[in-house]
Amino acid sequence: MGYMEILIGGIFVNNILLAQFLGNCPFLGTSKKMETAVGMAMAVVFVLVLAGVITWVLYAFFLVPFKLVYLRTIAFILVIASLVQFVEMFLKKSIPALYAGLGIFLPLITTNCAVFGACILNIDKELNFMKTLVQSTAYAVGFGLALILFAGVRERIILARVPKPLQDTSIGLVTAGILSLTFYAFKGMI
Amino acid sequence: MLEAILFMLGLGAGCGAVLSAASKVFYVYEDPRIAIVEGHTAAANCGGCGYAGCSAAAVAVVAGEAPPSVCIVAGPETTANIASVMGVDPGTAEPLLSYNTCDGGDRADNKFHYMGIGSCQALSSLYGGQRECPIGCLGLGDCVRACAFDALIIGSHGYPVVNEHKCVGCGACEKVCPKDIMEIKTMSQRLLHLNQFDDRIAPCQQTCPAEIDIPKYIMQIKHGDYEGAVNTIRERNPLLLSCGRVCPHPCEVKCRRGLEDQAVSINQLKRFVADHEMNSGSRLPVSVAPSTGKKAAVIGGGPAGLSCAFFLRRLGHDVTIFDDNPKLGGMIRYGIPEYRLPKEVLAWETQGILDLGVEHKPNVKLGRDFDIGALIASGFDTVFLGIGAWKDYTLGVEGENLKGCYTGINFLTNFATWQQEKPNDPRPFVGQKCVVIGGGNTAVDCVRTLVRLGAEEVSIVYRRTRTEMPANEVEIVAAEHEGINFVFLAAPTKVIEDEDGNATGLEYLKMELGEPDDSGRRRPVPIEGSETVLEIDMLITAIGQGPDVFFKEENKMLDADLKLTRWSTIDCEDEIALQASIPYIFTGGDSATGADLVVSAIGAGRRAARSIHMYLAGEDLTPPEKTLFTNNIPESIFDSVPGIVKEKRTPMPELPVDERIKSFVEADLVITEKDALYESSRCLNCCIYCYNPDNTT
């Protein structure tokens, strides 16, 4: 597989939110406002790429040589959680401007299935280092794209007359379904 | 096995060490409460609350933007914990509630037919909406859609209705409403609100010195919700029983109904629900905000002091009332006679205020028993001076200090004290041919009291005509019915004495009306050589009162800095903020304005409580620029009110004259429930622009 395929596949065809169902809680939680959605998207891109790379290193240089592959779940989550917290503290102190932009979204990512799931998927696919990097970026961009698109749609839905029982999350999910359906159109791309 | 243990050991130690090091190296100060609040949240970082993670939610809670119940995953215990971190007692933490401030709805006319997107936001961007009223509800329900708790519906009349049981005060509706119709407030915030130029309020509410939401309580009466009506009144007036009896109801003057037939009998409706509560045998609960730990001293237990104490207590402060008299009520206990306000009723009312946790120290007088410096030294953070206006003005004519000459307040107070507290003492002197000088309520109270005490001939001497008499119309009418002799256009010049120094006659000059003066009343001009003598054996001068500020002369250090006006009222730069020249001293009522209405004193008490509350919180006391205060919103004053069917106003029931002049039994009676329902249905439920011509709501 070429890098281009990985990139397009990750962003569109196997979009982590709409096709892989990963990271749905913040997808619905933070998509009510465009502003929040953008912040969340940026934070996910940042953390997912970093986490993808670090977990790959952990896997390739520690878990495999010591035959501890079965510990990957616990090892990954520990590393991701620590990483997120570290990055948060680092940004708060060193780059307050950036922290103001995405810092508050970082804790939300600790338990974001998208980050963790993408790392597991990367390992399952037995990608090499560079491909892991590309794949992680692709997934992250795909997440951001879907989130921002969805937030745009939801801001519009507020103006529509929605039947009472269908309001809010309910219509949000149906909308997500339709958005997911449009992403089906990308299936033929690779 | 060993490898696994070592690996995890290393990983755990590594992560732990890096994080601990990082938390030292990258330490940044933040409000410690954020960490504690975050500790109480579910920490699932699920984003379900709409904030970006638990720490963001915690920041919002500490900043006061999110309620303690922000975490949707955690249960009520978490809410309680967060509430306690934020310094609000979870049990009594004041809930935020949503209120709709416009109930015009469909009755407001439309300018154009709107067929666009079903959203208030969209509609308001089109000439501010389709309603003729620029400030009213658009009715397309953005707030309903914004509410995640099903607490709002658009009711049958086209405006949102809040379900208080479901509302959590999240504020979503307030944020989304383009017309600022929806308000999210705690009870405290509601108590602090002053009428504003852009409020949606009827002319009567604009006029009422206490700013009572009159149309709301009348509608509640109409729907049989008497308790609701009492609570509505208590948001602005703690003395509804007293006010319902003695208030001259300036509101009724501005009642739109009065333009077409007769004004709604607003005050009688107030008295009806107030009596209904008292006669029900139990008191309605009054909410009190969590304690703030601040102490306020209220000097004077009259209407202003009671009102100020009541609102300060409801705002969560510890209040102590210091009063010269043995019982609470001030001028309405010792000035207003029993037949107008039975003291049993007043006692029931003041007890309700004390029951909220207000302390009462009777028989202590400022300047005689204590001074303000001592109060501050003993831990009071602030002082309210509600000392009233107890010092009668004097005529300044020869002989006014003779035997048989009294002053109005002095006479009334002496009599009331005897009647209420020392019935076994000899009765104060009452003459047979009595003359009372003055045209105000005090004068009328004096004559009606004298009649009841068996004086044969009682006259009022007033230097202008009946139209100019400042006393309440009902009182004058009642006095006429009770056989009082009125001498108008008479200016006393001298009191004539006999050899024993008793007053035997009053000499006066006849007057005629000249050009109108500044107050719009025609100035009386004496007619030369028209001296006339009236035979008397008792004279009462009741020509007005001012505050008794003798405590200033005691010259205690702090009190000396207190500035007074030339009418010896306490000087406050801003009559809305009511802060005296010493910042922690506030005033209100007669002591700030000179003798005025009970309801004005009640309104001032609340304004002072508001200022004190803000002063204690370190906030700026300047009232908002749009504060209405005694003004009217110009566009709300109509010339005519088309579309109403004329209906008669309910007359006030009263005791027959021959029965009432024999005793001090209450003369004015309460209207029946049937009449109350009829009268309430006459209310047009006005707002600024619209009203209900057809009485449907």
Added chain:
Amino acid sequence: MAKTFTQEFTKGLWEEIAPFRLVLGLCPVLGVTTTVENGIGMGLATTFVLVFSNLLVASLRNIIPSKVRIACYIIIIATFVVVTELLMQAFAYPLFLKLGVFIPLIVVNCIVLGRAEAFASKNSISFSIADGLGIGIGFTLSLAALGAVRELIGANNLTLWTTPTSVIGLQEVFGANFEPFAFMVQAPGAFVCLGLMLCGMNLLGSK
């Protein structure tokens, strides 16, 4: 607290049924519910993790320092997830093949961490187990319900359990002529189906 064991248990079944009332733990809800069987399997796996992590968190609640508690909870949860993973491989391999990537994801299921933090860290061991069981079974029921709807419409089947040799459940529920609405078993169908079921819940709840 006046609540009983039973109350803690039953609240998770309807009042606080996680995916619908709280809209939490959606990834597995959407991802694995192509059949009832998968739904039940995932639900039971989550229940297992919930109960044991609640148990451990409740018993260690006085030892864990508050600053690193989240990390500790994550370790505890992750441990039980790996336990589940291993046990499932050993005893229910076909299910493991289907649930594949979603088992490790129980680690990041907000419900599990949420309960550990919101409930188990403050309550006694027995209550925490009841809570875990209740929430877990409620979660399982939601998954099964969603799985049932999707499988019925999307595949015309209702598979309750697959053994290597046979399938327990109904095949071709609407008859052989029914053309399955395959949209339902695919990703978009999952969102739409959950959205509509939520709508149904709202209708029921509001009467």
Added chain:
Amino acid sequence: MRELVTMVVVLTVLSAFSGGLLSGLRDATAARIEVQQLKFVKGPAIKSILKGVSNDPIADRFVLKDGDIERKFFVGKFDGKANTIVLESFGKGYGGDIGLMIGINMEDDKIVGASVTTHSETPGLGATAKDDPGFVSQFKGLSINETFKVTNDGGKVNAMSGATITSRALCAAGSGAGTIYQKLKPQLAEKIKEFNE
């Protein structure tokens, strides 16, 4: 400082404890997991190759070392006699490795059957290799000592239409199996003997 130390210690102890627990469980279940994996992943393929065996080929398996790599072999008994050996080899397909399970009669080196185990090929094209036994059945009866090639490349195997790469990968896997088989034949014969005793 003390707080920090406690934090690190608790975290470390907990991690270590968890590591110990998991590795213990891992050791206890490893054997069973392996059986399960073989049963469900390789099982169906082996069964289709060894139709009518009298033993359980998954239970009767052994491992041989091929250089550094450990390879699994499954033994099939026909009429009470162990004479067939099944092994898996891989070819590079379109979407990754394709596993081919291939059964060889030790007596005449002929292929008794072949079956695709794992693949990640495009659905509808290469993926039919698993669902449709038509292609792999071409291997049956051929000698394992040949090198398999598709007709396009001058061999005997007819490629699946539209899935030349997959077909080539499977041929390569078949040839690979032959290589392994020849290399390890002596040891295999030894092992088979053990099963017959």
